[in-house]
Each structure stands twice: as C-alpha cells, then as structure tokens.
Amino acid sequence: MAAAVSAKKQGAGQVLVIERDSSLGGILQQCIHPGFGLSYYDEELTGPEYAGRFIRQAQELGVKALLNSMVLEVLPDGTVICTNGEYGITTVRAKSVVLAMGCRERTRGNIQIPGTRPAGIYTAGAAQRLINRQNEMVGRRVVILGSGDIGMIMARRMTLEGAQVVAVVEIMDFLAGLTRNRVQCLDDFGIPLLLSHTVTRVTGNRRVEGVYVARVDENKKPIPETEEFYPCDTLLLSVGLIPENELSRTAHVEMSPITGGPVVNQSMQTSMPCLFACGNVVHVNDLVDNVSWESEVAGREAARYAMGQLPQSGGTVTCEPGDNVRYICPQHIALTEEEGEVDLYFRVRLPDEKVRIRLLCNGKELGKKSAVKVNPGEMEHIKVSMSDLSAGKLEVHVAKGV
Amino acid sequence: MLQTDVLVIGAGAVGCAIARELTKYRLKVLVVDKNEDVGGEASKSNSAIIHTGYDAPPGTLESQLVVAANPMYELLTKQLDVPYQKVGAILPAFTDEQFEKLPALKAKAFQNRVYDVEYLTGEQLLAMEPNLNPEVKAGLYIPRENIIDPFLLVVAYAENAQQNGAHFLLNTQVTGIRVENGRVVGAQTTAGEVQATYIVNAAGLYCDDVAAMVGKNDYTVNPRKGQFYILDKNTTCKVNHIVLPIPTKVTKGKLMCPTIHGNMLVGPTAEELEDKQDYSTTSEGLASIETDVRRLIPNVNLKDSITQYCGLRPNRNPEGLHVDTYDDVKNYVNLSGVRSTGLTASASLGKYVAQRLIEIGMPVNFNPDFDPIRKGIPRFHEMTYEEQDALIRENPLYGKVICRCETITEGEIVEAIHRPIPARSVDAIKRRLRAGMGRCQGGFCGPRVIEILGRELGVSTEEIRKNQTGSHMITGKVRGERVIANV
Numbered sequence: 040m041a042a043a044v045s046a047k048k049q050g051a052g053q054v055l056v057i058e059r060d061s062s063l064g065g066i067l068q069q070c071i072h073p074g075f076g077l078s079y080y081d082e083e084l085t086g087p088e089y090a091g092r093f094i095r096q097a098q099e100l101g102v103k104a105l106l107n108s109m110v111l112e113v114l115p116d117g118t119v120i121c122t123n124g125e126y127g128i129t130t131v132r133a134k135s136v137v138l139a140m141g142c143r144e145r146t147r148g149n150i151q152i153p154g155t156r157p158a159g160i161y162t163a164g165a166a167q168r169l170i171n172r173q174n175e176m177v178g179r180r181v182v183i184l185g186s187g188d189i190g191m192i193m194a195r196r197m198t199l200e201g202a203q204v205v206a207v208v209e210i211m212d213f214l215a216g217l218t219r220n221r222v223q224c225l226d227d228f229g230i231p232l233l234l235s236h237t238v239t240r241v242t243g244n245r246r247v248e249g250v251y252v253a254r255v256d257e258n259k260k261p262i263p264e265t266e267e268f269y270p271c272d273t274l275l276l277s278v279g280l281i282p283e284n285e286l287s288r289t290a291h292v293e294m295s296p297i298t299g300g301p302v303v304n305q306s307m308q309t310s311m312p313c314l315f316a317c318g319n320v321v322h323v324n325d326l327v328d329n330v331s332w333e334s335e336v337a338g339r340e341a342a343r344y345a346m347g348q349l350p351q352s353g354g355t356v357t358c359e360p361g362d363n364v365r366y367i368c369p370q371h372i373a374l375t376e377e378e379g380e381v382d383l384y385f386r387v388r389l390p391d392e393k394v395r396i397r398l399l400c401n402g403k404e405l406g407k408k409s410a411v412k413v414n415p416g417e418m419e420h421i422k423v424s425m426s427d428l429s430a431g432k433l434e435v436h437v438a439k440g441v
Numbered sequence: 442m443l444q445t446d447v448l449v450i451g452a453g454a455v456g457c458a459i460a461r462e463l464t465k466y467r468l469k470v471l472v473v474d475k476n477e478d479v480g481g482e483a484s485k486s487n488s489a490i491i492h493t494g495y496d497a498p499p500g501t502l503e504s505q506l507v508v509a510a511n512p513m514y515e516l517l518t519k520q521l522d523v524p525y526q527k528v529g530a531i532l533p534a535f536t537d538e539q540f541e542k543l544p545a546l547k548a549k550a551f552q553n554r555v556y557d558v559e560y561l562t563g564e565q566l567l568a569m570e571p572n573l574n575p576e577v578k579a580g581l582y583i584p585r586e587n588i589i590d591p592f593l594l595v596v597a598y599a600e601n602a603q604q605n606g607a608h609f610l611l612n613t614q615v616t617g618i619r620v621e622n623g624r625v626v627g628a629q630t631t632a633g634e635v636q637a638t639y640i641v642n643a644a645g646l647y648c649d650d651v652a653a654m655v656g657k658n659d660y661t662v663n664p665r666k667g668q669f670y671i672l673d674k675n676t677t678c679k680v681n682h683i684v685l686p687i688p689t690k691v692t693k694g695k696l697m698c699p700t701i702h703g704n705m706l707v708g709p710t711a712e713e714l715e716d717k718q719d720y721s722t723t724s725e726g727l728a729s730i731e732t733d734v735r736r737l738i739p740n741v742n743l744k745d746s747i748t749q750y751c752g753l754r755p756n757r758n759p760e761g762l763h764v765d766t767y768d769d770v771k772n773y774v775n776l777s778g779v780r781s782t783g784l785t786a787s788a789s790l791g792k793y794v795a796q797r798l799i800e801i802g803m804p805v806n807f808n809p810d811f812d813p814i815r816k817g818i819p820r821f822h823e824m825t826y827e828e829q830d831a832l833i834r835e836n837p838l839y840g841k842v843i844c845r846c847e848t849i850t851e852g853e854i855v856e857a858i859h860r861p862i863p864a865r866s867v868d869a870i871k872r873r874l875r876a877g878m879g880r881c882q883g884g885f886c887g888p889r890v891i892e893i894l895g896r897e898l899g900v901s902t903e904e905i906r907k908n909q910t911g912s913h914m915i916t917g918k919v920r921g922e923r924v925i926a927n928v
Contacts, residue, residue, distance in 0.1 A: 059842065109845065111826075120826065122829065122833065122840050123833075124833060124837035124841050127829075127830040127834055128827075128829050128830040143880075143885065144881070144884050146881060146882040148882050149747065151749060153722045153723050156750065158867075158913060165884050168888045169888045173892060173902075174918050174920060175888075175891070175918065175919065176917045176918065241721075245909055246912055246913060285846075288675075
C-alpha cells in the first residue's frame with residue numbers, strides 16, 4: 040500500500056494493487072495489537088488502524104485494487120498473470136511492478152522437531168489468524184517455541200483469551216524478537232521465558248498431549264538429562280520468517296542467499312530492471328514503520344522507471360557485511376548523477392553492547408555512530424551520502440568501542 | 442442390520458483394490474475401516490514406488506504378485522486418473538564389496554523374471570544422475586521402477602469401487618467375527634452387526650488381531666517403523682531416478698527419489714517395534730537417514746526438508762506374504778505379510794483375492810455395468826492458462842487459490858468434500874489435493890481449509906478434525922457462542 044501511494048504521489052498515471060485476500064492491508068489485518076506507527080506516525084496504532092490509513096490514502100489518490108486475485112506468474116518484462124473467480128485468468132501488463140508479497144513462517148518441518156504429528160501444532164501467525172479473524176480458539180494450554188515477535192504477541196493474546204501459556208522456549212541464549220515485546224507480552228503476564236532451551240519431542244497421536252523441553256549446550260544440542268515433560272494441548276511456533284519469493288523466482292530475479300529475498304539497489308530495483316521489491320519479501324523486518332519507508336522508495340522509483348525518469352547507472356557500489364554484520368539492504372548502490380542520501384538497513388549476527396558502527400567505502404571511513412546495544416532481532420540503520428560514494432565496495436562494521 | 446455378500450476389512454490400498462475388483466461381479470461389497478478416511482495407515486506413509494519385484498524373494502507369492510502388478514499400472518492409472526511417472530531406478534556400487542554383489546542382484550532379478558535390468562558403468566550412472574557420489578564404480582539400472590501418487594491411488598480404487606456399487610463404512614472397527622458351523626456368517630462392528638457371506642481380512646498392521654477373531658492367529662504382526670524426509674521442490678540437490686543402495690544382509694537400506702509432485706523423498710529407516718501406535722519420528726532415526734543417504738548423494742541437503750514422517754510396515758512373523766483360506770473356517774480369506782511392496786501388489790492382489798473367493802465358492806456373475814473409468818478432481822495447477830480460465834468460468838470457486846504453495850483452489854477443496862468418498866478431515870483434503878503439503882505445511886491454507894470444511898459439511902468448526910476422532914483443530918469460539926470441546 041505504501042508503495043502504491045508513493046507511486047501515485049510521484050505522478051504515475053495508473054497504479055493497481057493485486058491482492059489475494061478479500062480486503063487490502065495484508066497480514067496487518069490480523070495484527071490487532073497496538074505498537075504500529077510509533078516512528079512513522081509518531082503515535083501508537085493497531086495493525087488494522089495502520090493499514091486503514093494507507094488504504095484511505097490510496098483510495099483518495101485513485102489507486103485501483105484487484106482483490107481475491109492470486110498472482111500465478113510474474114514475467115521479467117512486467118507482465119503479471121493472476122487468477123480471479125470473477126474475471127478468470129487475467130493478464131496485467133505493467134511498465135513496472137513492485138513485488139510486495141511479504142513473508143511466511145518457518146514450520147515444524149523446517150526445524151525438524153521429532154515426535155508424533157497430532158493436531159494442535161500451529162505457527163503463531165496461523166493461530167493469530169484463527170483467533171483474531173476467524174473467532175476460533177486454537178487451544179487451552181500452550182507451549183510456544185521461539186521468542187519471535189508474533190510468538191510473544193500470541194502468548195499475551197492467548198492468555199487474555201483464557202488459555203494458559205506454560206512457557207516460551209527459545210533455543211538461542213538471547214531473545215529473537217523486540218525487547219519491548221518481552222516486557223509487554225511476557226513479563227507483564229508472568230509468562231516464563233526459557234532461553235537456551237528447545238522442544239525435543241512432541242507427544243500425542245491425535246491432539247498434542249505434551250512436549251519435552253530440554254536445555255541446549257553451546258552447540259545448540261539438547262542435553263538429554265535436562266529433558267522435562269510439559270503437558271499441553273497446543274504448540275505454537277514462532278521460529279522465524281522466510282521471504283515469500285515464489286513469484287520472484289518465476290521472474291528469474293537474482294536472489295540473496297542470506298536474506299532469502301531479491302538482491303536490490305537503493306531504488307529497491309531488482310536484477311530485472313522493471314521489477315522492484317519492498318518489505319518482507321526483500322528481507323524480514325521487525326517494524327512496519329521501516330517497511331513503509333522502504334516501500335515508499337520502491338513505489339517512487341518504480342513510478343519513475345515507468346515514466347522513463349530513472350537515471351542510468353554509472354557504476355556500482357557493492358555493500359559488504361563487515362564485522363558482526365549479517366547482511367545489508369540494499370545489496371548494492373547504483374551510482375548516478377543524482378545527489379541525496381541512501382538508507383542502509385542491516386542486522387548484526389550476535390548481540391553486543393557499547394559498540395561503534397563504522398561505514399567504509401573502499402577503505403575510507405564515511406561515517407560512524409555508536410550504539411548502547413545491538414541485537415539480531417532489532418534492525419539497525421545508517422545513512423550514506425551519494426556524493427561520498429565511489430565505485431567499489433561499501434562496508435559496515437560493528438565492533439566494541441566508543 | 443447391514444447385509445452384504447462380501448465384507449472387506451481394511452480400506453487401505455489392498456482392501457480398496459479388492460473391493461474394486463469384486464464390483465466386476467454381481468455382488469454386494471462392503472468395506473469397513475476404523476479410520477476416518479481410506480488409506481489411513483501404511484498406504485499413506487510409504488515410499489510411493491511402483492516396484493518391479495526385481496529383488497523380491499524368488500519363487501514366492503510376493504514375487505509373483507509384484508511382478509504381475511507392475512505392468513498393470515500403465516492402464517490402471519489412466520483409467521483411475523492417478524498421477525504416475527516412469528522414472529526408473531539405479532542401484533550404484535561404490536565399494537569393491539558392493540561391486541561384487543551386482544551379478545547376484547541381477548541374477549535374482551532374472552529369477553523374478555524381471556529381464557530388463559541392465560549393468561551400467563560408473564560414467565553412465567553419473568551422466569544419468571550427476572549428483573551421485575562420484576566414487577561410483579558401476580551399478581544396475583531397473584527401468585520399470587516408477588513413482589505414483591499413493592494417496593490418490595487408494596482414493597481412486599475406493600471411488601471407482603463405490604461408483605460401481607461397493608459401500609464404504611469408515612470410522613468403524615470390527616470387534617468380532619461370527620463363525621457358525623465352520624463358516625463365517627458376519628461380523629460385529631462399532632457400527633453394529635454386519636451379516637456377510639464372505640469375509641476378507643485386509644487389515645494390514647492389524648490383520649493378526651482380525652485373524653485371531655476366527656482363531657487363525659498362527660502368526661503375529663509387529664510394526665517396522667520407516668522414517669522419511671520430504672525435501673522442498675527447490676532443494677539444491679535433486680535426483681531424477683530412484684537411487685537405491687545395495688542391500689545388506691540386515692536391511693534394504695535408505696533411498697532417495699523424486700516424488701510424483703517434484704519433491705525429494707529420503708529414507709526410510711527400518712526399526713522393529715512392538716507398539717502399533719508409535720507414530721513418532723526420532724532424532725536418532727532422522728540422523729541415520731542423513732548418514733546413510735550421504736553415501737549415495739553426498740550433497741543431499743536435508744536442511745531443505747519441509748516435513749518428516751514415519752510409516753509402520755506390517756512385519757509378519759514368520760515372514761512372507763500369505764493369502765490363506767481354511768477348511769475349518771470357510772468363506773474367509775486372510776491376507777498377511779503385505780509389507781512395503783503392498784502398494785504395488787494391490788493391483789494384482791485385488792484380482793488374486795477375487796479368484797481365491799471364486800475357488801472357495803463365490804458365484805461368478807459378471808457385472809456388465811462395471812465402469813473402470815474414474816474421473817478425478819480437476820488439477821488446476823497442472824492446467825494451461827486457457828484450461829484454467831475455462832474452468833473458472835464454469836465454476837468461479839476454481840478462481841480462488843486457497844493453498845498458495847501447491848496452487849490448490851477452493852473449487853477443488855469443495856469438490857473433494859462432496860466426492861463419492863468424501864474428504865471430511867484436514868488430512869483427507871491434504872492427501873487428495875496436496876493443500877497443506879507444500880513448503881508452508883498448511884500455515885497459510887490451514888485456517889481457510891478448516892473454515893471451508895465447516896461450511897461445506899454444515900458443522901461447527903469445533904467438529905473439524907485433523908484426521909481421527911480426538912484430533913480436533915479448534916477448541917471453541919474466542920468470543921460469542923462458546924463451545925468447549927473435550928481437550
């Protein structure tokens with residue numbers, strides 16, 4: 040929605056949003072908790088409220104929407120083929136396309152939890168949809184594996200609806216999600232958080248009867264003698280998100296093995312010039328506010344591309360993760376005549392405190408800032424001025440120091 | 442009281458194939474199964490291979506049945522609209538010890554009358570299967586080892602049987618068999634008495650329990666657990682053939698092969714158990730698959746697994762596939778020892794069991810109305826855009842994709858719920874259509890499938906089960922009308 044609004048504001052003649060659901064707003068519609076918009080709107084909104092603002096703006100600007108339509112294929116030339124009960128198989132030819140398909144949740148199968156395969160095992164997001172949109176309660180006594188944000192939010196949600204959340208179990212020795220969610224969703228409700236623990240087995244042939252939980256050693260291997268049985272009827276999983284790029288692959292867009300999303304430049308442009316991408320389909324974000332800003336760039340630049348206004352690139356700067364940096368988005372910067380600043384978003388590999396973040400272009404320091412705390416669960420950000428850049432490589436390092 | 446000419450106990454691949462074959466005669470056929478769906482046990486959790494019988498114990502009934510069944514699938518899968526793909530198997534040898542076993546394996550194939558097995562060089566094998574361990578010395582090629590959709594095969598047998606007049610009574614367990622004057626006359630079930638002239642025991646893992654009801658328990662069945670990995674369609678390291686290890690004295694070993702839908706299947710283990718309800722995967726079992734399969738395919742990437750599951754093979758003690766009839770318990774056919782080759786053997790076992798019934802006196806009145814053709818549910822994702830468009834114009838529900846990973850539409854789900862053998866559980870939908878079988882494992886479509894099942898069956902969503910009784914997905918409403926299910 041942010042990309043559509045931004046494209047329209049940039050002057051694009053026709054902007055169409057294709058959505059598989061029956062309403063706009065995506066996953067925000069099931070995120071009924073507050074905490075959205077603190078940076079973008081400087082106020083605290085729920086997911087549907089946050090989405091609502093964009094929907095209204097889009098409608099006012101004349102963005103068109105094709106709902107109940109699943110895109111089956113995106114071609115490298117910007118042709119989009121979708122299916123719709125009313126219109127059948129529909130082909131849309133666009134001068135530029137913004138991929139904004141979001142992400143999906145990792146499953147029990149991905150993390151290979153042994154045991155039986157009963158009913159009562161849900162990803163946190165599936166449970167959230169059932170509870171918040173379908174009015175269906177998924178269980179009464181719950182163990183949550185993974186301290187991702189949706190997991191913690193669902194711990195609070197299930198507690199408020201009368202379920203007992205026995206524990207949130209996290210294999211790492213640090214929290215996967217935001218600290219504010221630990222405080223507001225777990226601590227305030229007295230829900231135990233077990234760091235350095237994992238679920239080793241599921242029992243129950245029909246409905247979940249319980250799970251075994253064990254402490255893990257430094258190699259994340261369960262220590263058998265610490266295994267304990269937790270009776271429960273439900274296991275929720277909040278064990279990571281994966282950008283949903285089936286369509287990007289149909290368009291043969293170059294993908295990053297680290298983020299699982301398309302490789303993009305500062306215009307959020309993929310390796311196929313008319314295809315842009317933004318949000319969780321590029322890299323998994325923790326705050327919707329960041330997604331909106333990033334999507335504004337994608338929408339604006341896609342509009343400029345469609346109108347033939349995007350300047351030719353005169354060289355490339357490759358963004359390379361340095362010390363304790365897992366990835367940087369965008370992965371490269373196209374050098375053009377244009378001035379301005381580029382926002383670099385990145386995540387650290389490991390938590391650290393009192394660090395210095397340094398930005399180097401071809402060995403020359405372009406900027407630095409210090410941070411009290413860095414955490415893989417919280418995205419970091421640094422700006423770079425286009426005029427300071429020269430073709431070659433741009434590195435971000437995070438290391439102890441003041 | 443229900444009355445039937447033939448009662449078949451067990452709606453697995455074999456039971457359903459027998460039922461279909463019997464509808465070629467003017468007979469009342471009733472199939473009962475304790476599970477909520479057909480194909481609920483070993484038929485759903487196997488390696489989905491149609492074997493040639495090249496490695497069966499020569500001279501046995503199992504060898505005859507498997508060898509006879511293999512060529513039937515060409516026509517059968519067309520008649521029943523079941524996905525079937527010819528891929529072939531290779532049996533590579535990496536060590537001198539394995540290399541020396543090849544002639545004996547080829548000789549055994551000849552004894553089983555599987556004459557099209559060929560020797561291949563290491564280079565030839567690597568050209569066929571580039572991800573094979575490059576240390577391969579030579580191997581065998583077994584061209585007619587093929588892959589099938591095992592779930593749809595069972596559903597298709599059952600639906601075709603039903604459409605030709607057979608009845609299915611699911612969620613119904615046989616608790617006793619009535620024998621009078623040395624012949625069976627009926628059975629007690631959890632759904633009441635059934636009067637039957639002939640009874641066929643095709644109860645698989647539980648065939649010993651059924652046999653005990655007529656005092657013919659001169660054997661036992663224990664489960665032999667097989668654990669498997671399913672890998673994502675986009676996994677980095679794939680194979681084109683069924684890649685088999687050279688068997689050892691202890692085990693036939695663990696294989697890697699494509700599934701009919703383009704995933705990779707890796708496994709199985711072979712673990713002797715006592716508990717017929719032990720459906721749990723184990724970290725040890727899964728680790729052993731990784732170790733063993735790496736010898737065949739060094740770069741196999743099990744991190745790309747989307748799910749792991751296990752099946753329980755019915756292991757007969759003493760071994761061997763048996764189809765028995767008895768002088769002192771007349772009108773009764775007992776199948777036992779139908780193991781991992783049972784899916785393949787179902788095609789010939791159906792005919793074999795019908796013939797045995799005729800030999801013990803079942804009247805031969807051909808059913809001239811028998812129709813061998815069963816039309817499946819349209820497979821939206823396999824169609825061209827033109828075909829899809831035409832289908833949506835006929836029924837707009839085909840325009841709405843519910844399972845995004847496998848591109849399964851609401852139209853297909855609704856049809857599955859209203860088929861002759863209806864899908865009434867989340868797993869029954871999954872097995873027929875693959876909704877929930879893709880890389881997100883139902884994370885996206887699961888909530889939607891529950892909603893559609895409730896709507897189409899006209900029941901509250903609290904009634905919706907994953908599979909059997911007790912496996913409810915929902916425990917009540919969040920707000921408003923509050924129904925607390927028994928957790």
